[in-house]
Amino acid sequence: TDLHTSIDKFQFNNVFMNASGVRCYTKDELDELAQSDAGTLVTKSATQTKRLGNPSPRYAPLELGSINSMGLPNEGLEYYLDYALDFQKAHPEKPIFLSVAGLSMEENLAMAHTIENSDFNGLVEFNLSCPNVPGKPQTGYDFDRTQEVLTNLFDFFTKPAGVKLPPYFDLAQFDQMATILNQFPLKFVNSINSLGNGLMIDPETDTALIKPKGGFGGIGGAYAKPIALANVRAFAQRLDPKIQLIGTGGVTNGRDAYDLILAGASLVQVGTLLQEEGTVAFTRLTRELRAVMQTKGYNAISDFRGQLKVLS
Numbered sequence: 001t002d003l004h005t006s007i008d009k010f011q012f013n014n015v016f017m018n019a020s021g022v023r024c025y026t027k028d029e030l031d032e033l034a035q036s037d038a039g040t041l042v043t044k045s046a047t048q049t050k051r052l053g054n055p056s057p058r059y060a061p062l063e064l065g066s067i068n069s070m071g072l073p074n075e076g077l078e079y080y081l082d083y084a085l086d087f088q089k090a091h092p093e094k095p096i097f098l099s100v101a102g103l104s105m106e107e108n109l110a111m112a113h114t115i116e117n118s119d120f121n122g123l124v125e126f127n128l129s130c131p132n133v134p135g136k137p138q139t140g141y142d143f144d145r146t147q148e149v150l151t152n153l154f155d156f157f158t159k160p161a162g163v164k165l166p167p168y169f170d171l172a173q174f175d176q177m178a179t180i181l182n183q184f185p186l187k188f189v190n191s192i193n194s195l196g197n198g199l200m201i202d203p204e205t206d207t208a209l210i211k212p213k214g215g216f217g218g219i220g221g222a223y224a225k226p227i228a229l230a231n232v233r234a235f236a237q238r239l240d241p242k243i244q245l246i247g248t249g250g251v252t253n254g255r256d257a258y259d260l261i262l263a264g265a266s267l268v269q270v271g272t273l274l275q276e277e278g279t280v281a282f283t284r285l286t287r288e289l290r291a292v293m294q295t296k297g298y299n300a301i302s303d304f305r306g307q308l309k310v311l312s
């Protein structure tokens, strides 16, 4: 069994990669991802200039996942673009993802121009779903703004791109969002980002676990699995087949990854598990996914991608 997969013209030798924001802030972290069994990597969502983000404690592991309110700390777009340009020279066989998360439409368009005018030849992930910047509502929950940002973006942007979406919880929202996304030359949709604005409590002190926003933060890990599966499946059923799915959320073992692929995912991103287990998680996930595929008699990801059955 092999785990090679593709998005558009880009080939990957393994279906696993990191979720943006996890172990991908610095060159050293990115190099460690590149040296792991992951098929590729994505950089931390960038803003035009370096950000320190929210005050700590801003991340906490939970019994069934994690809570984070990092607040978009990052080294700035130039840092990650420089890394990407060096990386593609050294590893032409491994296309990577550059994630951007502008705090305004103007910032997103300015960063898109910078990337468009560069020699970057990988894929760009426009993060429309950061839940943790105080005072900044998520673009992904504002359909008119999403339509506007994508319209202005694709007026000039020609490099391969996709969007990172928040979880939706209503079928009418899947319909509305898919109708918008189908209007644009997107190569992929990455679903889901963390479950926005969760809250967890320290039992010793009756205090919110993390500091920012009175303890409100995005929830990841096993808590997110059923929502991630539904979002990937809903968009796979609604999007133009030219737009492929990246599945993110709730991957703790090979079977969780298998399920996201059944739902329609062409790549599987790992967040909380990677944060807690380290890049060795990709070795275990690869072994476990191969084992599930073997049991089912599948040799390739394409044998079962999107083949979720329903009861008739």
Ligand SMILES: O=C(O)c1[nH]c(=O)[nH]c(=O)c1I
Residues within 6 Å of the ligand: 021, 045, 068, 069, 070, 071, 072, 073, 101, 127, 129, 130, 131, 132, 133, 193, 194, 218
């Ligand atoms: O707080 C963050 O930095 C963050 N945290 C998340 O859980 N998702 C995001 O897209 C971002 I930009």
